[in-house]
Amino acid sequence: MNSAFRLLTKVGSIAVVAIVAAATIPSRTFRDRHVQESVVAGSPHDFMIVRHLKISGTNEQIGAELAKIAVSRHGYKPGFADLALANKRRVWFETSFPVIAERATGVKDVLKTSNLDPFDLSYDLLNQPGCSTVFYPGPFTWNNHPILSRNYDFSTKTYAEMTGRESGPKDRAFTADPYILELHPTKGYATLAVVSYDLLMGCVDGMNDKGLTVALLADDISRGAKPTHGAQPGLGEIEIPRFLLETCVTVDDAIKATKDLRRYYSFIPCHYIVGDANGNSCVIEWSIPENKWSAVKGDGKPQIVTNHLVSQFPNRASFPDDPRPSGSFNRFCRMQDQVSGVDGELGLDQIKAINQSVAAGPSISRDPKNGRTLWHSVYDLKAKTLEVSFYLGESTDGTGHVRKSPYLTFKL
DSSP: OOGGGSOOOOOBOOOSSOOOOSSEEEEEEOSSOEEEEEEEEEOTTSSOEEEEEEEEEOHHHHHHHHHHHHHHHHOOOOOOOOHHHHHHHHHHHHHHOHHHHHHHHHHHHHHOOSSSOOSOOBOSOOOOOEEEEEEEOGGGBTTSOOEEEEEEEEOOOOHHHHTTSOOOTTOOOTTSSOEEEEEEESSSOOEEEEEOSBTTTOOSEEEETTSOEEEEEEOOSOOSOOOOSSOOSSBOTTTHHHHHHHHOSSHHHHHHHHHTOOBOOSSOOEEEEEEOTTSOEEEEEEOTTTOOEEEEEOTTSOEEEOSSOTTTOOSGGGOOOOOOTTSHHHHHHHHHHHHHTOOSOBOHHHHHHHHHTTOOSTTTOSOGGGOEEEEEEEEETTTTEEEEEEEEEEOSSSSOOEEEOOOEEEEO
């Protein structure tokens, strides 16, 4: 099981516009690093607790701070690694992703053991997420800014429930503790991302200070796939968004960086939508089992992606019949109808409503264990802001009312 899918995600935060502060941890300032953390949404009585964690410093110091949180909050205990494989991974990161190699040095200093692979801080397994995302170039939005709007849909189960066992009284759902992780390294790009499952390498969606954004979505149609069930040299599926945010400025950079990228998937095949501050976008994906890479560009128009490979199903005429209202093809069509049906620029409320129309909730299934939209995030690539609302639970009175946080605003 890949380290990237066992993860260390429990949350820290500071909201720029709406701050829901229940447990603020005082900021800690060291010689050349600064750590701020506060709870911005949720509580122990809600489905999730969301924290904004902001760290400034060298990459080694950032890695060390993440490792300290992994150990103190999440009880992270590194297992013994295959040292030959760990060495191959170290060489790959040092050559191809030196930012993370530097952060891993900080991780290793904190964990104080040589028999480990320091390239993750993760725990537990994951179920398959289903997501709906639209990238809007500037000419299609109210403020003429490129916008990425994404739903992250996922099971609310615990690991025990997903493996057919009873949960213990202290067990939490996989995605009950996401972070708004904001990093300001002294060398490299600053990033703002929604992180779960892995504090060091994970990223579900995010943006860097150059205006590049990326979101991960599951590929739920591939068959015959063979996951590695363990880390390998290169990047696992949840690590690719972090790699793109740390190394790329434009969509063309992302295309070039992934074309010959050494990659594997340890659990779930995924594809990725990438957008930049110039209004360009593309969907990057690898077909399974052929492992054929493709980059489908948005060509200056709103680009929609759900959970099927757009390289294999390029338009609605190619879609198969899908009896599931919440299926990937049907969600794509509903979003496309709404986006194309707007005469003129789309306002922020319209963009939010389009994603809400395909959100996973009681209208799809009364049983929340079948999945919910756990957050809706809106990235403004010119203003460098993130607006995001989180799922907090739902009523138990039979009305199916979903409780959400207000949209919280963060500025990179």
